[in-house]
Amino acid sequence: MSGPTSPTAARTAGDIMIEADGVSRAFGSLRALDSVSLSARRGTVLGLLGHNGAGKTTLVNVLTAALPPSSGRAAVAGFDVTRAPREVRKRIGLTGQFASVDPQLSGRDNLVLLARLLGADRRSARVRADELLELFGLQGFASRRPGTYSGGLRRRLDLAASLVGHPDVIFLDEPTTGLDPSSRLNLWEIVEDLVAGGTTVLLTTQYLDEADRLADSITVLSAGAVIASGTAAELKAQVGTCTVTVTPDSAAGPAVTCAALRQAGLEPVPDRENGTVAVAVEASKDIAQVIRALDRAGIGATALSFREPSLDDVYLALAGRSAGAAS
Amino acid sequence: MTTPSIGTPNPAPPVPDPAPGPAAAVWNGSSTATQIRVLTGRSLRALVSDPGVLAFGLFQPVIILFVLTQVFTGMGKSAHFPAGVSYLDFVMPAVLVDNAVQSAVQSGIGVVDDLKNGMVARLRSLPIHPASLLVARSLANLVRAAIQIAVVIVLAVVVLGYSPKGGAGQLLASAGLAVFITWTLGWAFIAAATWLRRAEPMQNLSVIALIPLMFASSAYIPVSDLPEWLRVIAKVNPLTYAIDTARALALDLPGAGAAVPAVLISAGIAVVGGVFAVVGLRRPL
Numbered sequence: 153m154s155g156p157t158s159p160t161a162a163r164t165a166g167d168i169m170i171e172a173d174g175v176s177r178a179f180g181s182l183r184a185l186d187s188v189s190l191s192a193r194r195g196t197v198l199g200l201l202g203h204n205g206a207g208k209t210t211l212v213n214v215l216t217a218a219l220p221p222s223s224g225r226a227a228v229a230g231f232d233v234t235r236a237p238r239e240v241r242k243r244i245g246l247t248g249q250f251a252s253v254d255p256q257l258s259g260r261d262n263l264v265l266l267a268r269l270l271g272a273d274r275r276s277a278r279v280r281a282d283e284l285l286e287l288f289g290l291q292g293f294a295s296r297r298p299g300t301y302s303g304g305l306r307r308r309l310d311l312a313a314s315l316v317g318h319p320d321v322i323f324l325d326e327p328t329t330g331l332d333p334s335s336r337l338n339l340w341e342i343v344e345d346l347v348a349g350g351t352t353v354l355l356t357t358q359y360l361d362e363a364d365r366l367a368d369s370i371t372v373l374s375a376g377a378v379i380a381s382g383t384a385a386e387l388k389a390q391v392g393t394c395t396v397t398v399t400p401d402s403a404a405g406p407a408v409t410c411a412a413l414r415q416a417g418l419e420p421v422p423d424r425e426n427g428t429v430a431v432a433v434e435a436s437k438d439i440a441q442v443i444r445a446l447d448r449a450g451i452g453a454t455a456l457s458f459r460e461p462s463l464d465d466v467y468l469a470l471a472g473r474s475a476g477a478a479s
Numbered sequence: 480m481t482t483p484s485i486g487t488p489n490p491a492p493p494v495p496d497p498a499p500g501p502a503a504a505v506w507n508g509s510s511t512a513t514q515i516r517v518l519t520g521r522s523l524r525a526l527v528s529d530p531g532v533l534a535f536g537l538f539q540p541v542i543i544l545f546v547l548t549q550v551f552t553g554m555g556k557s558a559h560f561p562a563g564v565s566y567l568d569f570v571m572p573a574v575l576v577d578n579a580v581q582s583a584v585q586s587g588i589g590v591v592d593d594l595k596n597g598m599v600a601r602l603r604s605l606p607i608h609p610a611s612l613l614v615a616r617s618l619a620n621l622v623r624a625a626i627q628i629a630v631v632i633v634l635a636v637v638v639l640g641y642s643p644k645g646g647a648g649q650l651l652a653s654a655g656l657a658v659f660i661t662w663t664l665g666w667a668f669i670a671a672a673t674w675l676r677r678a679e680p681m682q683n684l685s686v687i688a689l690i691p692l693m694f695a696s697s698a699y700i701p702v703s704d705l706p707e708w709l710r711v712i713a714k715v716n717p718l719t720y721a722i723d724t725a726r727a728l729a730l731d732l733p734g735a736g737a738a739v740p741a742v743l744i745s746a747g748i749a750v751v752g753g754v755f756a757v758v759g760l761r762r763p764l
Contacts, residue, residue, distance in 0.1 A: 179763075218603050219763050238606045242508060246604040252597030256525035268517045269607050271506035313601065317506060 167194040167230070169321050169352035170215060175224035177210055177376075184210040186377040187224065192354060192369070194320075197347055199367025199384075200356040201466070207376035208356040209249070212325050215354065216246050229320045242270075245314030245322040249329060251306040252313070253298045259309050260285060260294040266316040284312040288342070304335030311342065321352045328362060340365060360384075360466065372466060379470045388461055390469055393432040396442050399455035400429065409451055416445035436460075508606045518615030522589065526623055533623065536585065540578035540631045547574070547699065548639060559701040564730055567639055572653055572725030573698035574635075575628055576718060579661035580692065582624035584685040587668030589616045590756075591678050600764055610757050613673075617665050624661040628654050645731035653725035656738065660721050663745035666752030673759030697722050717744035 170192040177185040185207050192198035202208045213219035215228055217237035226233045229243040246252075253262045260281050267277035285294050288308045298306050307327065314322060324343070328336040343366055347353055357363050363370050364384040371381040380387060398420075400409040406422040409429045413420040418441065421430045431442055439458055446453055461469075509517070526533055552566045560569065593599050593612065602612055632654060635641035643650050668685070675681055695705070695712040696719040702710055713719050720741035727734035 213763065216604050218600075238508070241604060241606040244604065246601070248597065248600055250597050252601035254521065254525075254598055255596050256529060257521065261521075261524070265517060265521055266601075266605070267506070269509055269514055269602070269605055271509040271513075276506075314604075317605075 168192070168227075169194045169230075170198060170228055170354055172211070172215065172226045173224055175211070175214055175221045175226050177214060177219065178222050184376050185214070185221070186375070188373070188376070188378055190371045190378065190381065192352055194352050195347060195350045196368040197343070197353040197355055197366050199363035199370040200354060200373060201358070201360065201363050201370055202356070202373035203358060205375075206373040208373055209325055210376070211373070212246070212248075212323050212354070212356060216244055216323055217241055242317065243320045245317065245319035247307075247311050247314045247322070247324050247327055249326045251298065251310040253306070253309055255297060255299045258295045258297055259290055259301075262298070262309065262313060263316055266313055270317040280316060284315060288312045302335075304331055304338065307331060307335065307339065308342075311339070315346075319351070321354070322346065324353060324355045326356055326358065329358070336362075360461065372470065374470070380466070387466060390466070393434060394436065394438075394461065395459045396431045396433055396439055397455075397457045397459070398429045398431065398442065398446065398453050399427065400446075401452040401454050404451040408449075409446070412449035412451055413442065413445050416441065416448070418442065418445065511608050511611055514607045514611035515614050515618070518612055519618045522615060522619030523622060526619070533626065536582065536623065537627050537630055539581055540574050540627060541634060543577060544571070544574045544631060544635060544639075551699075559703040561701075561730070561732060564732075567635070567641055568643055568730055569726070570699060571635055571641060571643070572657075572729055573693075573696075573722050574631060575654060575657040575725060576660060576722050577693055577698065578627055578631060579624055579657040579721075580664060580689055580718070582620055582627065582661045583664035584668050584681075584689070585623070586617050586620040586665035587672035587681055587685075588678065589620065590669050590672035591676065591681050594672070594676050594764070595678070599760070603764075609760050610753075613669050613753075613756050613760065617662060617669060620665055621658060621662045625658050628657055643729040643731075645729045649728040649731060653728040656721060656725050656728070656741065659742070660718075660745055663749035663752075666749045666756060668752075670752040670755035670759060673756050673762075692716060692718050697726075717741060717748070720744065 168191050170190070172188050172190050175185055175188045176183065188207070188211060190198065190200075200208050200211065210219065214221050215226055215233060217228075217233040217240045220234055228240045231239040231243070233240050253259075254265070257265065260278075263281035263284055264277045267280045268274070272280060282291075282294075285291050288311070290305065290309060290312065293301060293305060293309075298309055301309065311324075311327065327343075328339055331339065340362070343353060343355070347366075353366075355363070355366055367384065369381065369383055370387055372379050372387070380390065382390075398409060398413075400406060406424060406427055406429050410420040410422050413429065413431055418431050418433075421432075422428075423430060433439065433441065436458060439456075443456070547570050548567045551570070590599075590613065593602075593616075599612065603609065632641070632650070645653075668681070671684055672681060675684070691712070693699075695709050696702075696716045697713060698718065702713045702719065705713055717740070720737040723734055723737040724741050726732065727737065
């Protein structure tokens with residue numbers, strides 16, 4: 153085969169790094185995964201969205217060769233998870249929902265231990281550990297035990313631990329659950345850097361904004377089955393609109409407010425119980441429209457909130473029900 | 480979506496990479512022997528960095544040694560007591576075996592800890608043999624038990640004037656047997672740990688298993704002094720053989736032949752325990 157691109161390079165560039173084809177997994181009578189198919193190409197982030205119990209972690213377990221599928225086929229980094237689990241494990245990193253580090257070893261010793269288990273000699277193991285400590289800003293904590301770390305630091309050590317072996321594919325199972333906003337942002341930036349460097353990431357999350365920010369494509373799981381997949385924009389288009397909720401002051405009240413907003417061409421939905429009015433808008437910039445309408449009618453508001461479509465909205469919408477969660 | 484650059488099989492990550500190339504080519508996994516060595520070192524290091532564990536582990540055999548010798552020496556000896564043997568001489572091997580059994584439980588507790596703190600999950604995602612972790616736990620515990628037994632013997636000799644007839648060589652042999660029992664019985668508790676997976680049932684199991692094992696045996700009084708039904712249990716109890724052997728060796732009495740059933744039963748426990756442990760660890764987390 154002759155051409156500008158060598159066959160090897162072409163194969164590498166287009167590599168499907170994560171692939172599941174009709175993967176099912178049952179625990180007794182419980183069908184934890186129901187014929188799940190998905191794929192991710194090298195250097196992309198696949199977001200796996202779903203509530204607790206949707207099957208996200210089970211799928212991660214299957215893809216990391218920790219749990220054999222009951223049926224179907226899965227391959228990671230080009231190796232079948234059932235037939236070549238050891239080859240898969242050489243090429244993956246896993247950060248679970250809970251930090252998986254030895255609490256009795258220092259941060260550095262944890263990383264050295266993993267490098268040694270992966271086959272590094274003593275010296276390269278130490279070099280690798282120090283690299284990762286530096287990359288994750290953990291040098292100051294290197295000789296301390298993870299028990300003394302904050303939640304954010306521990307998660308960073310855990311992520312560092314999953315990168316020890318230069319993995320091609322990283323699995324992040326709800327990596328930001330329980331993290332404060334700044335640690336969350338910090339972790340997002342680390343993931344973005346990794347992906348820019350060609351690592352493939354599978355990220356499970358309950359948060360749409362996280363998937364939105366990081367994922368190139370999103371697969372939504374519900375009760376073990378894929379109920380939607382596509383880019384963040386495609387999913388949001390299926391869900392529809394954002395919601396502005398107005399709490400008018402007592403002088404105006406919901407009824408008057410509704411009338412004013414209707415006059416401005418909006419479609420308000422009153423919530424009499426809470427004394428609020430919900431308005432569906434296309435995007436965040438449309439808040440101005442609502443404010444202008446209120447201003448023109450001389451209505452004062454004690455509170456105004458804006459909400460993007462949530463995972464709940466996605467679920468409701470995909471389940472074929474009305475997405476009017478605001479009312 | 481980022482476009483992977485054509486022609487770079489492993490695009491340089493932001494991580495300063497000392498050896499660029501495909502991930503798996505950097506380190507191609509480790510041998511099972513290395514895994515066991517590295518993981519055993521890890522458990523031993525925890526022992527050094529947390530000496531409290533060792534200290535607490537020592538409390539029980541030391542307390543048992545002192546309480547038993549002080550209390551029962553005053554009570555006088557029963558008819559079936561071996562002639563010319565003090566209660567200290569009699570009970571010392573039992574204290575060693577008791578220590579062995581307690582240490583065996585600790586092997587299981589260590590595995591439960593690893594399950595709880597996520598180390599098992601982490602190790603399962605690595606290209607290593609899952610049994611390496613278990614073997615490492617059992618070996619580290621062997622070292623720990625040996626240290627504890629050494630301390631107990633030194634204390635008995637220095638403080639209580641323990642001076643068994645069998646001499647140093649046979650005392651060492653009886654200590655060696657106790658360490659062997661630790662290791663083999665440890666596998667029963669490691670197996671239990673991989674199936675129970677929680678500390679609480681493990682603690683309960685150890686109490687439920689240990690009290691009858693130790694008391695329905697020749698540990699504290701001669702088997703002939705036990706009531707009939709306990710005597711039956713004591714005769715099938717592997718610890719009776721272990722204690723009889725340790726005692727015969729240390730005191731230079733006849734009966735070291737009990738070593739054969741002691742070693743065989745223990746080895747059997749280790750094999751069965753080992754198989755169940757590996758199967759148990761493979762179960763989904």
